[in-house]
Amino acid sequence: MLLDPGTKPAVSQATETTGFAFNWAAPEHALPLVLTAVAFLVWLVAFKFRKVWAALFGINAAIVAAYTTWSARNNYWMPEIASELAAEVDSLFNLVLFLVTIFFVATQAVLVYTMVQKAPEGGRAKSVHGHHILELVWTVIPGALLVYVALAQLPTWAKMKGQTAGTLVPVGYDAATDAADLLVTVTGKQWEWRMRYADPSGSKPANPLLWASTPAATDVHMVNELHAWQGAKVRMMLRTTDVIHSFFLPHFRFKQDMLPGKTIPALLYTDKSNINADGTERLWEIACAELCGGNHYRMRGKVVIHPDRASFNQWLNDQKSRQSARKESLAAANNTPAIPAGNEE
Amino acid sequence: MSQTRPIPHDVTAHVAGHQQPGFIGRYIFSTDHKVIGIQYLFSAVLFLLVGGGLALLVRLQVGYPDESIGILTRLIPGLARHIPPEWGGRMSPEFYTMLFTMHATVMIFLVIIPWLTGAFGNFLIPLMIGAKDMAFPILNMLSYWFMWPAFGLLMASFFVDGGASGVGWTAYPTLSSADLADGSFASPAARHAGLGQTLWLLAVFFSGVSSMMGSVNYITTVLHLRAPGMTLLRMPLTVWSLFITAILQAVALPSLTVAAIMQLTDKVFGTVFFLPPGGAQFGAWSTGAGGGQPLLWQHLFWFYSHPAVYIMLLPAMGMVSDILAVFSRKPLFGYRPMVYSMSAIGGLGFIVWGHHMFQSGMDPRIGAGFIIATILIALPSAVKTFNWLATLWGANIQFTTPMLNAMGFISMFVIGGLSGIFMAVAPVDVNVHDTYFIVAHIHYVLFLSTLFGLFAATQFWFPKMFGRCMSEPLGKLHFALTFILANCTFYPMHILGIGGHPRRYFDPTLYEFLQPFQPLNRFMTVSAILLGLAQLIFLANFFFSLFFGKKASANPWDSNTLEWQAPSPPPHGNFETTPVVVRGPYEYGGEGATDHLPQTATA
Known part of the structure; x- marks a missing residue:
């Protein structure tokens, strides 16, 4: 289920270009x-x-x-x-x-x-050193406009930082009152995104912050793909294992850094689905927006917003059974239990 | 504050021409502020070539990620290990990160700051306030020679194992620092943040110490060595801007210098200032536990580096103000509002660093505070722009090269300033952060504003520095080409950023949503190459005029400020007699016998 690496191959030693194609007429x-x-x-x-x-x-x-x-x-x-x-x-x-x-x-x-x-008469400009009223006018008018812009953005800023009530200043995250519909931990590492969902058949983790740093054996894992359904408020717990990454979803105007040593709760609003009526998908890409090493440009992923909760659940259950099947075949191949007894679903 | 102080002769007596230093004392380890200023100027122009060349390689990669640039290895042999034939003649992604990191570092620390405060700060401050030299001439000499370890370390870093630093000029840990816990430079954590990054940190340290020595000198000189009658509010705006810049540097720089030392000890001695408690894992390799936070580096870094943007802009604003008044033949409009707004920029500049961190893990409540401060800092810039335009209104404009470049500064500063307002709107800033919109903004401020200011100032004060004039036709050709091509190179970056194009991408064509923008990337690359070629006109003009330029009189532009009362070039000790100032610097036009009244003219 890895994302198709894209319409063009990585820079590899196999592909060879011979010269610099340059079309002057373009x-x-x-x-x-x-x-x-x-x-x-x-x-x-x-x-x-x-x-x-x-x-x-x-x-x-x-x-x-x-x-x-x-x-x-x-x-x-x-x-x-x-x-x-x-x-x-x-x-x-x-x-x-x-x-x-x-x-x-x-x-x-x-x-x-x-x-x-026109040049001033006789080539001599008037010796004007300033004008008090003019200074006042061009200080007060832009000043008022700027203050308006400063205040007008505050509700959006609060909403962007996960504040659902209509206050001007965002409040800190409180795990106890987290009212999000879906919980997912996104972990950046060189150079991919690891998504982790709680087991769909289990209960929602009581403390999302704690769950973000202590994975359960039954969690469902994905690489480079973020799934949700239309209308969901998605609580994303952003983490990184190595360096600073920045989780950038251009279509959502969403960007949040992942800082080593921190779990950053972020809220994603999904008001639109990118699955068309005929079942095809409009590609909404994920990109990294903070330099994270040589392959920074290759942290490409995608977001899939299912049209409804049911189809999302079906997708998640599919992933869960595939994951279990993989675990079982791996365990059979090694002839040893992959997961200690008792942690098994 | 504004009382007159005579020059304390005991301070500057030893440079007043009583002793004749030998060649080395006069031209190399000189304590003469003019020679030091010119040394800075030559260094900056030299490194402009290096920084520009690096930028062109960056553009080549972004514009043409699929084409072979193997031919470059034949022109520049050192490139062969970064553009190996087995990669199909392409550069490696690691080399690409080195290119933009070193481009920014060279341009900021070795070109813009030394050119503005090093060259013009040194050359102009004593001359414009009527002093014989700086307050601390030996400290001044040391300040220049402390730049050379920075030059040398940065250039050497290209040749060490692993190459130069490739972690961006912001050097965020843990990418930059998590590599030495196992005691080797070759840990897998960050292959391009090894010895090169260590040298980078040392270079920043030396450059910081150098700037600090300069700042102390400028502040003391302006406060203590002004000629009789040169009150603070009779100082030209050039001196005001350099004075405020020196204060900004003196207060903000320790933050960066200390942060650089902390990162250095993290790398070399295994301290954990910026390493989180859980450490950092890179595959099977781990740094081990730490006790710090990368967020701390971001705060320390931006506490310096945001004021640094104003350090790199204010002196250009000051010099452009003076040049505008001279070639408008009209007093500068609103001298006091200009001084107040520069002071306001200096003050507010300290409480806006958080807008670089809206999308980092900083508490969003603090973000709301930074929004207000960042919005407010747009106001003094707006006031300055209106005053410049009012200066030009009704003026008898002389279209000289310095004037054209100064007007280019205003035209471009408007774009760079206005695009900055988007960044003060946090939700919008989060979206354009680390995209090409930011790259466009910073180049409109640092290239199209500051560099036009520097071109204006260089051509304007060249006669005073060398006793010869730069060529006007060549200067104007350079301006016309630079003006158009710089806009072609940098304006489309706004559109790219609006489209979500992240910066520092080795190959943007990997992304479907970026593919429509690729022709634009090629357009900018071609423009950038032409822009680079146009700078050769400036260099040719500069070096040709040194030897063959028209001989300059003491005051070729009919300017009022004190430096034009001294001979061109001024001798050791500057003035034959200490000038006595009787008026402000901008008495142009009017009804008098001449259209200008020098600051010392009694009639």
């Missing part, structure tokens, strides 16, 4: 040269008309704005949204983007304007 190769030529042209013309420098700044700002808009419109943007929390994060992003666009356009426009403005 837009991504031609465009930098075109823009270099534009810059060169501005430089040439500016010998004669010095105000042409304004064009360089203007063109640059216009390209930045146009390119950002084009990317957003053409889906070179955030990945698909997997939860309501992810939508909240994106709307905060859009709020900030809206505000900074205003400031970007205004400041770039003023900057370009000053480069083409």
Whole structure:
């Protein structure tokens, strides 16, 4: 049940490339040269008309704005949204983007304007040292906007850090009152993710924090695959055995470091399934977002959100019986019990 | 605070030209602040080449993970062991981690900080406040020569067993430190955090000690050696910015230096400052139990390294302010708000380090506090931007190379500053953290802002340093190409980061959700190579002008500040007579007989 290693093989000694294939006609190769030529042209013309420098700044700002808009419109943007929390994060992003666009356009426009403005009479500018009211205006207005942004994000921050009630500041984790629907321990190690679920036929672990550090023999194990069902609040206990990893689920806008020596309780909201009606799966990948060694880029996994609890349970029970079968065949092969008697299911 | 103090002649008498030092005393182990500044400048320009070359190799790998770069081993023989033919001419993932680690380290510790505070701090502070030299000339010399062990150790680390450090410039334990419990550098824990990482830590230590000596010197010099009449609020913003930077360094640096020593003892003597009680297991190999936490390193590291961002930005802000006023032929708008906002950045800079750790295991309640502080630090930057624009408003702009670079600084700082606001929104920050969005942001601040500031300052003060001017046409060509190509190289990284592209990935095409972005990665790589080539124009201009540049007069830009009252280049001891300051530094324009009034002019 290991995840398919991907659409391309790892860098291996077997695959050999002979040279550097480079297609000058491809837009991504031609465009930098075109823009270099534009810059060169501005430089040439500016010998004669010095105000042409304004064009360089203007063109640059216009390209930045146009390119950002084009990317957003053409889906070179955030990945698909997997939860309501992810939508909240994106709307905060859009709020900030809206505000900074205003400031970007205004400041770039003023900057370009000053480069083409009429020279002061006689070449002498007025000796103005400052303006008290202006200073107040451009301190208080951005200040108020910034305070608004600071406060507007707090509920989302609390929710992201596992707070389900609507308070502004998240509270610490309390195992006794943990109301999550599903419990899973995710352990990072060089270079894979190990998922561990409690036995579906047993009772829920009384103390999730304790269970995270003391595996039961009946736990169900998975590598590089996180499963849950649509609408579940998933309590993930994040751990690592070696170095810092960061569990990154781009579609959920979820990212949490795993720190050696710590168990970090995190909450994942799953409001959407990535199993289509026809049974095919949209790939929601897991990535590592903290450098963890040479193969940092290979900690690839996937998330599967089943459409309902029943299909998730069926999947988990399947995994459990496969795991038992593997244990039994291993025990038979070794002709010794794999698990001490009494711990057996 | 603002009273006038005469120069205590007993302090600087020995450099006032009474004795003629020999060649070594004059050019190598010199105690003259100008020579030391120029030494820093040459070192920084040299290491800019190294750091830039490393960056291009990084870009080559990310843009073209499947192509053979075996041809490079013929150009640079040392590469052969990292790009072995049996790998199909590709670099190894371990080598890739070394490249970006050393790129960041070289650029931060050997280029940006020495260029800003080392070169310009040394050269400008005594000249701009009317002093004959620094308060502690010998300490100043030591500060430069303590950089050389850092240079040497970092360069040597490429050639030791296991190669240079490959754990990122943030050097998070246990990746960086869990390797010596078994007493060897070859433990399986972290194959690229062995001797190379130990040398890295020593280099950071030396660089920290060097900067600390510089800071003590700058603070003392600014407080005690100002010329008569040079009150604190008559100091040019360049001096203000370097002064605030020195205070930031003096307070924040011990944190990093101590943390580096702690990690060093973890690695070499087996202490467990950053090793958790359960230890760390790497397959069958284990470190054994510890008693610390990697989180501690993150706090100590970012307590320095966030202020370090301002250390790497404030001096550029100060120098750009001065250059803007000179070429606007207009007083700087809002001198006091500028000073207050720089001080505010300096103060707030100490309580925002937590925004690097929103996604780490830090208590989320503390995170809420860091959100507010981080949001607030955007305000002084905004105020500064508005004041720069107001300076340009109604100005008689002279389009010189320093001016174009200074305006480039403003244009780009707006992008770098605004993208920083996303990071102050914790839920958004968590999502873009450790993606290319952060890489874009830091390069807009450190490359497109600070480096444009440095290009402006270098061309602006070059005549004072060497008595010759840099070429204007070449300077402008370099600016035009750099401006466009740097945007081509770094702007698309924002889009990549929004798409969730993690940084430090050897081969992003492994991920389905990243594959659509690969043409963009190639676009940035081609732009980066062209950008690297454009820097050769700057280097050519720099070295050519040293010998063949137009001879400069004492005050070629008609500037008001004190350094332009001294000859170009200033002699040992700087000023023939101690200047007496009667006014602020920004008296340009107006109705008087000339369009500028030097700080010493009585009429």
